[in-house]
Amino acid sequence: MASETGATTDRMQWGGLIRAIGTQQDRAAFASLFEYFAPRIKAFMQRSGASEAKAEELAQETMLAVWRKAGLFDPASTGAAAWIFTIARNLRIDAHRREHRGGVVETSDVEIEFQIDDSPQPDSRLAAMQSEERVRSALSKLSADQIRVVELSFFEEKAHAEIAKMLGIPLGTVKSRLRLAMSRLRTLLSELS
Amino acid sequence: MSIEHHPTDSMLAAFAAGTLDHGQHVAIATHLVYCSQCRSFMRSMEHVGGSVLTSLPPAAMSSDALAKIEARLNEPALPAAVYITPTVPETEVPRLPKFVRRYRFGNWKWIAPSVHLRPIILPYASDTRVFLLKSGPGTKMLEHTHTGIEMTCVLSGAFSQDGDHYGPGDFDLGDETVEHQPVVELGQDCVCLVAMQGELRLHGLLGRIMQPFVRL
Numbered sequence: 496m497a498s499e500t501g502a503t504t505d506r507m508q509w510g511g512l513i514r515a516i517g518t519q520q521d522r523a524a525f526a527s528l529f530e531y532f533a534p535r536i537k538a539f540m541q542r543s544g545a546s547e548a549k550a551e552e553l554a555q556e557t558m559l560a561v562w563r564k565a566g567l568f569d570p571a572s573t574g575a576a577a578w579i580f581t582i583a584r585n586l587r588i589d590a591h592r593r594e595h596r597g598g599v600v601e602t603s604d605v606e607i608e609f610q611i612d613d614s615p616q617p618d619s620r621l622a623a624m625q626s627e628e629r630v631r632s633a634l635s636k637l638s639a640d641q642i643r644v645v646e647l648s649f650f651e652e653k654a655h656a657e658i659a660k661m662l663g664i665p666l667g668t669v670k671s672r673l674r675l676a677m678s679r680l681r682t683l684l685s686e687l688s
Numbered sequence: 689m690s691i692e693h694h695p696t697d698s699m700l701a702a703f704a705a706g707t708l709d710h711g712q713h714v715a716i717a718t719h720l721v722y723c724s725q726c727r728s729f730m731r732s733m734e735h736v737g738g739s740v741l742t743s744l745p746p747a748a749m750s751s752d753a754l755a756k757i758e759a760r761l762n763e764p765a766l767p768a769a770v771y772i773t774p775t776v777p778e779t780e781v782p783r784l785p786k787f788v789r790r791y792r793f794g795n796w797k798w799i800a801p802s803v804h805l806r807p808i809i810l811p812y813a814s815d816t817r818v819f820l821l822k823s824g825p826g827t828k829m830l831e832h833t834h835t836g837i838e839m840t841c842v843l844s845g846a847f848s849q850d851g852d853h854y855g856p857g858d859f860d861l862g863d864e865t866v867e868h869q870p871v872v873e874l875g876q877d878c879v880c881l882v883a884m885q886g887e888l889r890l891h892g893l894l895g896r897i898m899q900p901f902v903r904l
Contacts, residue, residue, distance in 0.1 A: 522758065529754050534746030541747055551749060555757055562757075563765045576738030584706040584737065592812055604811070607787045608713065611720045611727055630732040634739075642736065649701040649733070650740040677697035684728050 509575035510568075517565035529558050536583045542651050543587055553590060557583045574631065581609065633683035641676035648673055691723050693858040695839070700726055704733030711816025714808070715839035715859075715883035717785045722841075722857025781820065782844050782856075784881065793820075802827050808881075816885045823847070827872040836886025838862040845878030847871060 512528045515521035533554045540550035560582050568578055585605040592605075634642070647653045647661070655673075659666045695703075695716055702708045703716045720727050781789065794807035802824030810818060815836075820843070823829065829847075840860040847854050847870040854860060854870070862868050872878045 520761075522761070525761070526754060526758075529757065532741065533749050533753060535741050535744050537749060538744040538747040539741055542744070547747075550747065551753065554749065555753060558757055559760060562761055574735055574738055576742050577735045578738070580737035580741050581734055583741070588706050595813060604787065608717065608785075610787070611717060611785065630728065630735050634732060634735055642739065645701065645733075645736055646740045646743070649698070649705045649707070650737055652705075652707060677701070680732060681697065681729060684732060685725065 510570040513561070513565050513568045513575055513578070514570070516562060517568055525558075525562055528561065532561075532579055533558050536579070539583060539650075540587060545587070545590075549590070553583070553586055556586050560586065585609065629684060633680055636683055637676055637679060641672060641679070644669060644673045645676050691725075691855075691857040691859075693852070693854060693860060694723065694726055695719055695859050695861070697729065699861075700730045701733045701736075704730050704737060709816050709885075710810055710812045710814040711818045711883040711885070712837070712839060714785070714788055714810070714818050715816075715841055715881060718783075718788070718841040718843075718881050719857065719859045721783050721785050781879070784843070796822070803829070816883045818881065818883045820879055821882050822877050822879045823872045824877055825872055825874045827878075829868070829870045829872075834862050834864055834866075834884070834886055836863070836884070838885065839883040841881045843879045843881055845876045846873040847878050847880075848873055 509528065509531075512521075512524040515524035516528070536557050537550045537554040540553045541547065545553060557579070561579060564582065568575075573581075588605045643662070644658060647658045648655070653661070655669045656666055659669045662669070664672075699708070699712075699716055703713060703720075708716065720730060788808065791811065792809040794809060796804045796806045799805050804822045806820040806822070808818045808820065821840075823845075825845075838861070840862070842854050842856050842858045844856055846856075849860070849868065849870040853873070
C-alpha cells in the first residue's frame with residue numbers, strides 16, 4: 496500500500512494532468528493518464544462482467560471522454576480518480592442499456608442522472624471544496640480493511656460469503672466490518688460538516 | 689423540518705456504484721435532492737469508487753490501444769445531449785430531480801377514495817415501477833405489505849406511520865416483512881414518489897375486496 500504522502504502526490508499529479516489536458520490539450524499528459532488508468536478501468540469493467548474485448552473498448556471510451564471533458568474537471572469538487580471513476584461508471588451503465596436495446600444507439604442520459612440538482616448558491620464553489628476535503632479526510636480515517644470490504648461489496652458486487660472466502664475471515668466479520676465502516680463514515684462526515 | 693428518515697447506507701453505496709435498478713435510482717435521487725447529508729455520503733462512495741480504480745491490478749491493454757485513441761483525439765465530440773424542457777413543471781410536482789421531470793408522465797388516475805396515482809414512464813427497462821401517489825388529508829391507507837422492495841420519498845405534505853412523522857424528503861423502505869399502514873396528516877395533500885418492485889398485498893376485508901381492482 497502506498498504511503499499517504501505517495502498517495503497525495505499521485506492525486507495531485509493526476510489532477511494536474513487532467514488540467515493540462517483541459518487547458519492546453521496536452522497529449523503527453525493524456526498519455527501518462529492513459530498508461531495508468533486505462534488498464535485499471537479495463538480491470539474494473541471486467542470485474543463488472545464485461546468480456547475482455549468489451550472491457551478494453553469501454554476503457555478506451557472512458558479515456559476519450561476524459562480527454563473531452565477535461566476542461567470541466569474541477570479539482571476542488573472532485574478527486575481525479577473519483578472523477579474518472581464516475582465517467583467509467585456512467586459509460587458502463589450506458590453500454591449495458593444499449594445491449595439491452597438491441598444495439599439501438601441513442602444519446603446517453605446517464606450523466607445527468609447522477610447530477611443531483613443542488614440549488615445553486617453563491618458560495619457553492621466553496622461548499623464543494625469543503626465537501627471534497629471533508630470526504631477525503633473522512634475516508635482517510637477508515638482502516639484499509641474497512642475500505643476493502645466496502646469496495647468488494649458495492650463496487651465489485653461480491654456476495655458477503657465470497658468476500659469472507661477471499662479475505663479469509665468469518666462471514667460475521669465481513670458483515671460487522673461493513674456495517675462499522677459505513678456507520679463510521681456517516682459519523683465522520685457529519686462531524687466534519 | 690429536518691429529514692429524519694434516510695435510505696440505508698448500502699442503497700447509497702449501490703447508487704454511487706451505479707448498480708441500482710433504474711426505478712430505484714430515481715427514488716434515491718429524489719431523496720438526494722432534499723438531503724445534503726446523504727449527498728455527501730454518496731459522494732464519498734464515489735471516492736471509494738476512485739480508490740477501487742487505483743487499487744485494482746491492471747489488466748493489460750492491447751499494444752496499439754493508446755495509438756488508436758490518440759488518432760481519435762481530434763475527432764469532434766458528439767453533440768451534448770439536447771436538453772429537453774421538462775414535461776412536468778416544477779410547480780406541479782415539487783422538487784423532483786431534473787432528469788425525472790423530463791420523463792413522460794401518465795395522467796392522474798383514481799385508485800381509491802381521495803387517493804390518486806400518476807405513473808412515471810421510465811425510458812429504460814426496470815423491475816421497478818415508479819409513480820406519484822397523492823392522498824388527501826386524513827387518508828388512512830389500507831394496511832399492506834409488498835412482494836418486493838418499495839421505496840417512498842415524500843415530496844409534499846406528510847404522513848405518519850408507527851408514531852413517526854414523514855415530511856418532505858423523508859424516505860421510507862418497505863419489503864415483504866414490513867406491514868404498512870400510513871396515515872396522511874391533516875392540512876394538505878401528501879404527494880410521494882414511489883418506486884415499487886413486485887406487487888402490493890392489501891390486508892383486511894376491504895383490502896381483499898379491493899385487491900382485484902387495485903393493481904398498482
